[in-house]
Amino acid sequence: MNDFPFTIVCPHCHTENKVTARSGENVVGEFFEEVQDFHCAYCGLKIGEVLSAVPPQTEIKEQGG
């Protein structure tokens, strides 16, 4: 199980989001992930899709951090 975080700017409200997706839940291995939507932590709208084994988590990225 691997978490891989990345950042993306919401096209709707321009909030910078930190998104965390995850590959291979438990031991099943490759091709396990499904294409999942992720939503902006501020405005709630869909901002993208990613291959992940769980629904990706988003949080507002702290300014300057």
Place this chain on the structure above:
Amino acid sequence: MERDKKLRWVDFINGFEENRKVTLEKRDFVAEIEAAMKTEVKKEDDYGEEKIKSYRSKADKLKELDALLEKGTSHLDSSQIMALFSSYRSLGEYDRMIDIYNHAENKDFTEAPFVREQLAHAYRKRRFVASGKDSRDDLRRSEDISRRLIEDGYGNGITYENIGLCQRYRAGMETEDSSRRQMLLQKSVATLEEGFAQTFEASLGLQAAYGNVMIGNDDRGRETAKLAFMAALRDGAEDSGNFNLVSTALQAACLAGEPKEVVDHFCRRIEATIKHDWELDIVKKRMEQLCARIPSEQSRDVLKRIEGFEQNRKDGTDETGRIIFKDKVKEDRYITDDPVSQAVHDNSYNYRGCGLAYSGMDRIAGNTRFGGQLMDHVISRKDIRLMSEMVKMTPAELGIPMSDEEKKAFDRPLSQIKDSEKALDLIDRFVRQSLTTENFAGTGLHMEDNALAKNKNGESVYDATVKSMMRASGKAYQEKDPHIDTRTNIVAMLALGMGDCRHHAQLKQLMFDMCQRSQMNEQIGKLYADVRQDKVVDTDGEAARKFYDVLDTELRTADVQVRMPVLMKQKNAEGWAREQEGEWRKDENGIEYWHAKILREDGKKIWNETVFGQAKPGEEAPVVKKDRTYEPELTEDGKFRVDPKGLMHNVEDHTLCYLMRRERKTGRLTSLKTCDAFYQSKDYDWKLKEIDLKAVRVSRSGNPLIPVGELSGARTDTGEPVRIFHVPTRYNTGERSEQVKDSIGRDVCFCGIRMAGFDTVDDLMKMVRNRKKMAAIMLTTLRTDKETKDIDTLLPERKGKAAGNKDKKAQCEANRDAYAKKTQKAGQKSLQKQITEKHEQMQINRIDMKKGPYDR
């Protein structure tokens, strides 16, 4: 309400006021939802300019949505509940979706397959959010919902995929019991395989292929991928602008080990369809996994190219939020170097992949909008379902007029008639009979004359009927309100028997595509049966050959301009239109294009790089003259005036189908024919007309110029014949499906009003067979509509009744003549007469195209 209110046609036409009330109520509700979901808050600054003030948070949106939900859903119809349901979904609020479903009384909402699919999805997703719950329960519930859908006959890619995923997630939870985990994994793969065998949906085929690789059946995975690839081709992946479909085709091609040039083509298509970084990431990750698990030259190549895309990508996005590449992407649409094939593809569309599950959760419809003021024409899952049932009927059952010989020869389902031209001929008869093309609603109007048969109010009886039907639905004609629903399903137009060239083309395209789809599925099915017995797919065998035969005979619909070198009345055109002066040049590929000279109002001439140039920022758009479509300049005796400069003008806009055949290996066109369901017997003979491929030119901006015969010398002022051309115009980038948020996907609407009588294909056929009754519906509307002008010029049979008891047919003819005389503008009369004596000169006198340019 327990059920939606559906109107019978007879209630519909008596409901002008009631329908207006419903229209406005629904509009207000849509506006409320939209206000709740708004992200940008705008405010005027001191100078009165609108500026974005702030962005609304998810919490703000939920507060307003919840307030709407607080009122309950019992007073709402299914589309309104759906609008709420979809809004929560777009915010990722799965618990609320489940709540709405569980509390909804409206059975049309709760029973709808599209709604149940989303509910299953919500249960599957919710388990991650809900804390302290045994998420296995939610997974099982999700699975159950999908299973029941399959039992009810609504299994599709989404339902099978959902079950497969639930089983896989459950397998993932079995950390202790490895044999149980393995069992669940195998079950999951078996579900995906069964799903593919039932639906032949490409995305499901790819999932089944990956599943096999996951459990170690690499060979079976590879063979399955071959069929997933064929299924993607069937849906039009080769020239699609749909990222999901193209990405499915690319992944399947890599796994299946398709030849390098095929994989290369899909790489280029991916680059051309990709809009977002995350799309790039998804393909990249899958390719990395493929390279690690089943290394092949193809996947390594693709991975390298995708890494190349990343380097080629500029920072930021364009104004639509799409990523931009430094080097311009090659827009090859097809695995071919044949510019004509590519140009015709680029500027046309079909419904081979319409209404399917490949594009994720959101789509239910190919939403086809025609023209600004016209009803929203929709092809929903319901239309597809009814149409695919219809083609299972024999031509005789469909009521298609046939000779005794034909009756014997074609006593099988329409979809089983493998001679495509014969099938198209029968479909034409069905469409023309259903839409009463040759005698619209018994009024004597031949629809092929509709473009010119206008009265002094500028309308024909057809135009007036359309407007009256719109008013009956509670819409004000040309009302510009974004919240007013004018959705009209194509099956509603068919049932009513009302349609112009667009509907003729749409119905023909849809019926033919459904026939071809079933023929291609038959072959995929045969091949897949082998795969399930662990055999190798015979890609050169009979089934594959039959599949590609059907695939490479393609019907495509295009919106064209009909152009001839004849003078048209002019109007001032805003914007950067084109003056007809310039010269032919050759581009780097040796393709000729018209290098236009733009004449500005101040008399200044400037060169423009392409025929379709746009004003540069800061440059004033010139006022130029533009052709008035449908209004030719005629001589006193009604002949067309040939443009002495030989320049092409736009005589009318038209929609028709083309039948194209191509060679699989090279992708080159071997034959191109007009295949028009509309213009067949009067002005133009485009029912099935072979086009001289060598004479088709392609402009630098990719529009084909297709010669389709000539206007005879008897109809021109010079006595010389002139050639007629079609210029198909780009519809869009190939992405035709659109999100419809407020439809349960199985209601049939006419101009936004939900209609009864479409439950089964038999119900639909009852209406289609009863043309007389449906004509009466339309004409009654026209008569009762207070805003109809000059009913007497529109409805000749009224006068006929007063005139006494003549033979009906003769009366109709007489009335029609009178009508024609009355309504024709000066000059058009002899044009109409001459229109029938067309195209006798078969010797095609090639016009030297270098004499004159053309534009869109």
